[in-house]
Amino acid sequence: MHSFPDVPFHAYATVGAGLFIIGVIGALIRRSAIVIFMCIELMLTGVNITLVALSNRLNSIDGVMLMFFVMIVAAAEAAIGLAIFVLLFRRRGTIKVDEINLLKK
Amino acid sequence: MVVGILFKWCVFLAMSMGVIFGGLMVISRRNPIHCALFMVMSFFCTAVLYLIMNQPFIAVLQVLVYSGAIMMLIIFVIMLLRLEEEKIAKLKFSYTKLTGTILGIIFFFQLLMGVIAPLIGKTGKITAEVIAKEGSTVIIAKELFTRYLLIFELSSVLLLVAIIGAVVLSKGK
Structure with missing residues (x-):
């Protein structure tokens, strides 16, 4: 029977690259700090897809471990970043990045 | 076997479209809550992609950590802040957005050069x-x-x- 090819690595990598680029475009065109933060999470997810796909393709577990630590760093970043947003909003009344150009009051 | 691979292809195509669609919605919706919910959808589709890449533990971790913890935190903070001005601001055309999109598309083709490169490395x-x-x-x-x-x-x-x-x-x- 004619065998059908498996899903290639390049397909997964293209999806990862597409998600990363969507995150880049979002971070460039949006003005709300919290949406920019979400776009950064999208970029991290795109990299994670590529890492797991490489790990799957090369029959190795190292990509998965790297993705695990990326996830840990993303969690830490979410905690700190959102605390900073709440603090900025309390001081300025807005979190638009156009209007936040100074760290001091 | 062929049926299994065909099923894998179908799941892959559907889920990658879900990932990309969710990402596009995140950067184009005006209401930040809608952005966050579309992002949850994108993360769920990513978890299914991990499943068909033979990593069920990572898929569960993705749902728990990203869709559960981080997105819950983001939605909580959105509700804590007052973001009305973002909602009523029109998504109007500006040269910044045009430049950003063009730069992003150029960057995408650069990344594609890396993607289609032959894969070397030890297995x-x-x-x-x-x-x-x-x-x-x-x-x-x-x-x-x-x-x-x-x-x-x-x-x-x-x-x-x-x-x-x-x-x-x-x-x-």
């Missing part, structure tokens, strides 16, 4: 059969607590620093 021993026999959780745990033990401990310190930092930042005067 390891953990094939799909090994994962099916031992279980992905067992393999990940063995690696995590032997070769990656130092990084694991350091990342626990990083999380502790993040917790302390968040408490100190939001404590106020």
Whole structure:
């Protein structure tokens, strides 16, 4: 029977690259700090897809471990970043990045 | 076997479209809550992609950590802040957005050059059969607590620093 090819690595990598680029475009065109933060999470997810796909393709577990630590760093970043947003909003009344150009009051 | 691979292709196509569609919605919706919910959808589709890449543990972790913890935190903060001006601001055309989109598309083609490059590198021993026999959780745990033990401990310190930092930042005067 004619065998059908498996899903290639390049397909997964293209999806990862597409998600990363969507995150880049979002971070460039949006003005709300919290949406920019979400776009950064999208970029991290795109990299994670590529890492797991490489790990799957090369029959190795190292990509998965790297993705695990990326996830840990993303969690830490979410905690700190959102605390900073709440603090900025309390001081300025807005979190638009156009209007936040100074760290001091 | 052929049916299994066809099913894998169908799942892959549907889920990758879900991932990309969710991402596009995140950067184009005006209401931040809608952005966050479309992002949850994108993360769920990513978890299914991990499943068809033979990593069920990572898929569960994606749903728990990203769609559960991080997105819950983001939605909570959105509800805490007042973001009305973002909602009523028209998504109007500006040269900044045009430039950003063009730069992003150029960058995408640069990344595609890397994607279509031939894949070199040593192949390891953990094939799909090994994962099916031992279980992905067992393999990940063995690696995590032997070769990656130092990084694991350091990342626990990083999380502790993040917790302390968040408490100190939001404590106020």
